[in-house]
Amino acid sequence: MDRLGANPANSCPLTPLGFLERTATVFGDCPSVVYHDTVYTWSQTHRRCLRLASALVSLGVSRGDIVSVLLPNVPAMYEMHFGVPMSGAVFNTINTRLDARTVAVLLRHAGSKLIFADPASLPLVRDALRQLPPGHRAPRVVPVEDPQEKEFPAAPPGTLTYEALLDGGDPEFAWVRPRSEWDPMILNYTSGTTSAPKGVVHCHRGIFLVTVDTLVEWAVPKQPTYLWTLPMFHANGWCFPWGMAAVGGTNVCLRRVDAAEVYATIARRGVDHLCGAPVVLNMLANAPDAARRPLQGKVRILTAGAPPPAAVLHRTESIGFEARQGVRTPGMAEVDIVDGETGRSVPRDGSTMGEIVLRGGCVMLGYLNDDSATRAAIRDNGWFYTGDVGVMHPDGGGENISSVEVESVLYNHPAVNEAAVVARPDEFWGETPCAFVSLKEGSGSGAPGAVTAADVIAWCRERMPHYMVPKTVVLRAELPKTSTGKIQKYVLRNLAKEMGPTHKGASSSSRM
Amino acid sequence: MDRLGANPANSCPLTPLGFLERTATVFGDCPSVVYHDTVYTWSQTHRRCLRLASALVSLGVSRGDIVSVLLPNVPAMYEMHFGVPMSGAVFNTINTRLDARTVAVLLRHAGSKLIFADPASLPLVRDALRQLPPGHRAPRVVPVEDPQEKEFPAAPPGTLTYEALLDGGDPEFAWVRPRSEWDPMILNYTSGTTSAPKGVVHCHRGIFLVTVDTLVEWAVPKQPTYLWTLPMFHANGWCFPWGMAAVGGTNVCLRRVDAAEVYATIARRGVDHLCGAPVVLNMLANAPDAARRPLQGKVRILTAGAPPPAAVLHRTESIGFEARQGVRTPGMAEVDIVDGETGRSVPRDGSTMGEIVLRGGCVMLGYLNDDSATRAAIRDNGWFYTGDVGVMHPDGGGENISSVEVESVLYNHPAVNEAAVVARPDEFWGETPCAFVSLKEGSGSGAPGAVTAADVIAWCRERMPHYMVPKTVVLRAELPKTSTGKIQKYVLRNLAKEMGPTHKGASSSSRM
Incomplete structure (x- = not known):
């Protein structure tokens, strides 16, 4: 028994990037990404992602470099969730609603080598680049076309755009696999709810586990038709870009989320799943009659982040949506509530408060370039300190009482x-x-x-x-x-x- | 970026045993295991498993020891899937339909320290023990009571039975966690379809991944009512013992699988999921009218192993069952088809045959006490050789043509x-x-x-x-x-x- 252990056939790194390869094989001719009249198949998406990865490598992007993007929920944004890390780079989405000063702070902190930007975000990006300190090596900016939006000016001739980059890429590229499942894959900045933005780094293994966990938690079926209402730049759309590849779903993209467009797209595309914070439920529940369309089938809304108020939940359900609230991680995490000073578990009395701590494969690697914040959050006792307050009940159930x-x-x-x-x-x-x-x-x-x-x-x-x-x-x-x-x-x-x-x-x- | 890596909060071993702890907290008062009139809750099952683990440790079972069981699908069999590995032991289920000679071969090969046995299997176990070679240290036999079956003789007074063992166990036991996710957890013997039985050893990480994979592949919902038709001694019931804990389902146990009992139990317990090889579909489809009951709700049958003949599938569905065939591993494995001599991939021409090879977290650690078989199956090129023949299509899809x-x-x-x-x-x-x-x-x-x-x-x-x-x-x-x-x-x-x-x-x- 002692002679058996990890071996060459079972120890290849866990990564969600492999989902794309398999789905391109199993569901190759099925729709992968839909946007207005554009419909890609999984085989096409797979090849476009490989083109992207190879083109990035040709541009000099190498393992561990950071590639940032400012994009709404368009097909390119979906593709980058695979294509960027398949080049070996770390993928960094930036909230398109931030101001130029904050974007400049993030780009400087991350040391981004390249930025993909939507036409609507190009002025913001240019403004941010002007605010970088003298001597900071400015990242290359690659505009992402959107021929569906007529008001956007075309890029000047000769510009290296996203589609031009893909044209020069190799659809048979042998992508840059992680050397270890602990290799960094994702960099997300905190939104500043609890402190100044920090760069949260996740590895391939962590993203793999959260993705699978999310699919189990919400019992996502095979080949759903999934509407992108949740921004992919927000916590990578709760890992659904990778999740949809795992289950061979159809990603219905939407640049702007308003009630009329959501109802119309649900009807046109036969959408059966969407994710959204309670604000999305609220929008759908309170849409004016003119914006509404009757639902043809069951539409499941997966909601998390904050609990939707009961009234909103009831109203959404009365329209025909089925809303499910996620309670993260059926098995990838342990939770405890500890005394902030001593680190000891609080009594299981349902009343002594302490700090909620977590451990498990979903916990980040750490904060980028911020050792002291990393050390404060991830302690030697093996726990990640969340900063939230809770109590522990006698049955071992922790409760977050702060929110x-x-x-x-x-x-x-x-x-x-x-x-x-x-x-x-x-x-x-x-x-x-x-x-x-x-x-x-x-x-x-x-x-x-x-x-x-x-x-x-x-x-x-x-x-x-x-x-x-x-x-x-x-x-x-x-x-x-x-x-x-x-x-x-x-x-x-x-x-x-x-x-x-x-x-x-x-x-x-x-x-x- | 280079300073970030595995840390104390995210590198705790992956193991399916943690599912039980979380479910005992989240679904503590919900039914976990049902057998005739016995109904356990998840909180009770959790505590019974901890009692079992602590009692095994008290008996001298230690990390890496092998504990074998010969049991049908009764509550004790479910509990052992957690309680035995929670003692640090490796859990070995033995097919109750084997002959005494084969059971003796397995017990000797495994060096089992302890055997749990159903009353119906005790004569088989005793017969097998008599066939162990002189000098082989015989494992301790612990009979598992089944008060529901009146024809079984009661164990002689003073016998250390399963329930007596639990009575002496500690329901608050700090279970023996794996030191590494590569620690062995499960030993299953091959059934001899392709060769003499070999002892397949799986680690905690492998079982975790296969379990999660199975839940995703079949989109198993939260809290299903699951009927145990597939023997848990067969490939650990396709990892559903751990899967049901992950989703907080109800395990409806059944000692004997016959059509009338399956139909009656579905009606009585509101069963909505069951697993079965095609033979189970066949039994349900061809049951005499007297054995049948109309289905009150949708019952999903998850089937795998061999493809059910189309006629059987259609007939099963006409009765109201919804049968889904599994195609293992949405993302935990890569597949290739290679030339058996050179190890090189066969051309993607859909006609050149080669051996199907796999890699991924679901691949076993190796064969117990059989280095040469392990070396033949798991090669230095990073692949597990399945022994099956296939072709590779131009789109990268492999096809198993042998069966x-x-x-x-x-x-x-x-x-x-x-x-x-x-x-x-x-x-x-x-x-x-x-x-x-x-x-x-x-x-x-x-x-x-x-x-x-x-x-x-x-x-x-x-x-x-x-x-x-x-x-x-x-x-x-x-x-x-x-x-x-x-x-x-x-x-x-x-x-x-x-x-x-x-x-x-x-x-x-x-x-x-």
């Missing part, structure tokens, strides 16, 4: 517009939940029957265990947000800290 | 009872397909309009590409079979070799 549960109850309050819960220092508990809330118009201060912070606390007391009820509720006109509309919890956390510690057993409320 | 396609066409012939295709040496091709066929009563030699080998070849010519048509057809009264009813292809391969090589382009037929 998911409490915010969901707050959103159900008829007068609540937005809600975010963060930890506030507490003399006894270490931390207690602190809610920041904005109210709907006509519900706030001065209105008849105006809702108070105490009313919100009372609402929570009736609907959740005592330990989860926010000890502090702060009413604000608006909550601070990032460029992508996410609430900036780190700003709120700082505010909560500045308020000073709460005292044992006390609830408090304030208005800012 | 799947050709046998399926043969089974469709109205006079064919059984068919098996093996490779026969050929002066030009290296190998050509050779079919052994038995005919239905009244179709063979002497009958009016008797079917000849030439008729069978003509039938194939009309229905498959030329290169796939058997060059040799041998009619026999019966085909040689193993104790489990599988056709012994190695016997047929030897017969084909003894016939000597075929000649270029020639077809031949013979009668034996």
Whole structure:
């Protein structure tokens, strides 16, 4: 028994890139990527990705170089999820809604060698490049055509565009395989919800595991017709670019997500799956009648990130969508809740709060060029520290009390517009939940029957265990947000800290 | 970038055993295992498995020891798929239909330290133990009770039975985690279809990957109600014991698989999934009316191993079953077809035959105590040699011509009872397909309009590409079979070799 171990036939690196090769064989003539009237097959997509990889190598891109992209959900964006790492490069998607200053910060930090950009993002990219410090070697910019959009000016003759690059590529290219499954494959910048952007690096093994995990978690069937409503630049579209290749699905691309276009595309293409944050459910549920089309078949919406408010969920389902909320990682991760100081597990009493920690194949390699942040997040005790607060129940089930549960109850309050819960220092508990809330118009201060912070606390007391009820509720006109509309919890956390510690057993409320 | 790599938070070993912990938390109060009137919850199953693991350690079982079991699909068999490897031991299921001599050969080869046995298998086990050579340290036998079966005699007072063992175990046991994901976890003996039994050893990582792969391939939903028709002792029930824990399903156990009991259990328990070789489909399709019950909902049958004949498939579906055939591994394996002598890929011409080779995380560690067989199967060029013959098509799709396609066409012939295709040496091709066929009563030699080998070849010519048509057809009264009813292809391969090589382009037929 001791003589048996990893061998040459079973130890080849785990990577999601292999899904493309297999699907090109098994589903070669089936549609892979659809955009307006363009329909690619899996065989074509496979060859286009190999062309891309070979062309990048010809341009001098080599193993470990970073290739950045600013693109909406168009076919090229899909292809790059394979073609870029198949050149050996690390693939870095950048949110197209960022400002030029932030894009410049990211490009400088990443040291990107090449940028693919949508016509709509070219001005942003050029602006960002002008803000790079003198002496910084500017990345090459390759524009990606979109002949479907007539208002975009054509690239000047002689420009090396995406399609020109592919024309010069080799569709039989022997792609650059990872030397180890721990080789970096993806670089994603955090959106600045909790702190300044950091470059999260994932390896081939990690992306493989998250992709497979996502397919299992949502029981994605063979050959679904999948609508791209979730931006691929956001956490790589929850790994669905690779997932769709694994199950041989059809990727229906969409440049702009508005309700009328989503309903029309579902009808035209027979879409049966889509992903979206709760905001997408909200858009579909509240679309005007003129924008709606009756659903011909069942359409499953896979949602995650934040829990959709129950009212939105019910309304979406009444239209005929079937919404499923993901609870990540059936088996790739362990979770614990530990005392931030000692690193020891908190008691399984459902009330002692601590920091939620994770381990498993889905955990990042670390932060790019930020050893101290990496060391703070990934500790020698084998855990990744999430920065979220939770409690552990007697049955071993951990609960994130900082956001998911409490915010969901707050959103159900008829007068609540937005809600975010963060930890506030507490003399006894270490931390207690602190809610920041904005109210709907006509519900706030001065209105008849105006809702108070105490009313919100009372609402929570009736609907959740005592330990989860926010000890502090702060009413604000608006909550601070990032460029992508996410609430900036780190700003709120700082505010909560500045308020000073709460005292044992006390609830408090304030208005800012 | 170079400073980032595997770290303490993401490099914990992949193992399917973790599925149980997570499911006990997420689905703790949901049914896990059902048998007659016994219903366990996931929380209970988790604790029973930990008790088992701790009790085994207390008995002196240690890391790498082999624990064998002879059990039908009862709850204890399910629990052992977790509890045995959670003790650090390697889990070895033995086919309960083998004869005592073969069981003795396996126990001796494995050096099993302990055997769990069903009351129905105890006489077989005792018989096998008597056949162990003098001086061989006999394994301890632990009988597994089945109070549901009244005809089984109770174990003598004081016997250490399975339940007594669990009673002494610790439900909070810190289970013995693998030190590496390459640690051995499973030992399965080949059934002797192609050669004498060999001990196939799989590691935690391999079983994890195959399990996840199976769930993706069949798009198994959350919390299915799964009927155990496939024996867990057969290839660990295609990894569904671990798969059901990953998705929080209900395992409906069944000691005996007969049509009436399967139909009754589907109705009683609301079964919606089951696995089975084509023989199970056949049994359900041809059940007498008295044994049948109408299906209340959709029941998916996941089938693999051999392709079910089209007629059986259609009949099963007409009853209301939805049968899906698996085509293993969406992404864990690469396939090639190589020249057996040179190891080079055969031309992608759809006609040059070679040996099918695989690589990927699903490939075994090797054969237990059989270095030469391991070296013959797993070569330094990084491939696992399957022993099957195939061709590679121009699109990169390999095709196994030795069995799947050709046998399926043969089974469709109205006079064919059984068919098996093996490779026969050929002066030009290296190998050509050779079919052994038995005919239905009244179709063979002497009958009016008797079917000849030439008729069978003509039938194939009309229905498959030329290169796939058997060059040799041998009619026999019966085909040689193993104790489990599988056709012994190695016997047929030897017969084909003894016939000597075929000649270029020639077809031949013979009668034996």
